[in-house]
Amino acid sequence: MTTHHTITRGRIWAAEPVQTDDAILENTGHAWEEWADLIDAGPGRQAGHTAIAAWVHAEHAMDGWWAQGVTVGYxxxxxxxxxxxxxxGSFRVSRTRVLAIDRDVMRVLLLDEGARADLxxxxxxxxxxxxASKALRFTLARNGEALGSILFSTDLLPDGRLRLSVTHEKVASFDEGEQWKLFWADWLAAVEQSTTADGSA
Incomplete structure (x- = not known):
């Protein structure tokens, strides 16, 4: 697995947090290096996500959202x-594309077993x-091997087009997640091409 490392004040960062150093400092009173030192000296990395978030919330008077943000960044x-x-420990990836297809048509394609097999x-x-759920969830498998959970969300845009989002959960590894990102981007592009070609739009 390829991981980009950033060296900051002597600490090797395995990955960048979502919030910038300036944003976390402004909203929590501590920069990322300070939070890392505080958590290391407090509950420690072995405490687990829930315990670390609870400690940040209780010991540093952070609301739930920022307590979670600090924990995830750490x-x-x-x-x-x-x-x-x-x-x-599992991974989640998502891809979205705007399609010129009717939302009901897309739902029929996903709900019909034969059409789904073709997709x-x-x-x-x-x-x-x-x-009847607004978002449709499926389990995904290939040759009996479980490959995670798929959620399809559809949003109708003002111009009549459809924004289709695919969220793939329970992916086994970071590398597999990167592969699935490419798969779902290609799949959405293929759906757009096929629906345009057959006049479904």
Missing amino acids: ERITGLRLPGQMPD FPGFDLLLRSKP
């Missing part, structure tokens, strides 16, 4: 959490949400 700096990584050759998608 986990990224120390290598406990990489970009897109969830508290359970995902070689994969098995099993519906986990109610068919």
Whole structure:
């Protein structure tokens, strides 16, 4: 796995936090290096996400949102959490594309087993949400191997086009997440081409 390292004040950062140093200092009173030192000296990296967030909240009077933000940033700096990584260690990736297709048509394609098989050759998608749900969730598998959970969200834009978002959860590793990002970007592009070509739009 390739990881970019940033050396700051002698500490090697495994990954960059979402918030900048200036933003975290302004909103919490401490810069990232200070937070890393404080948490190391407090609960420590072995305490786990929930315990660290609770400690930041209680000991430093941070509200829940910033307590979570500090904890996630610390986990990224120390290598406990990489970009897109969830508290359970799995990864989440997402891709979005605007399509010239009717929302109801897209939902029918996703809900119909035959159409879904055509959309995902070689994969098995099993519906986990109610068919009437605004966002549709499926489990994804290939040859019996579980590959995570997929959430399709649709938003109708003012110009009549559809914004389709795909969120892939429970991805096993950072490297797999990078591969799935490419897969979903290509898949969305293929959906756009096919729906335009067959006149579904």
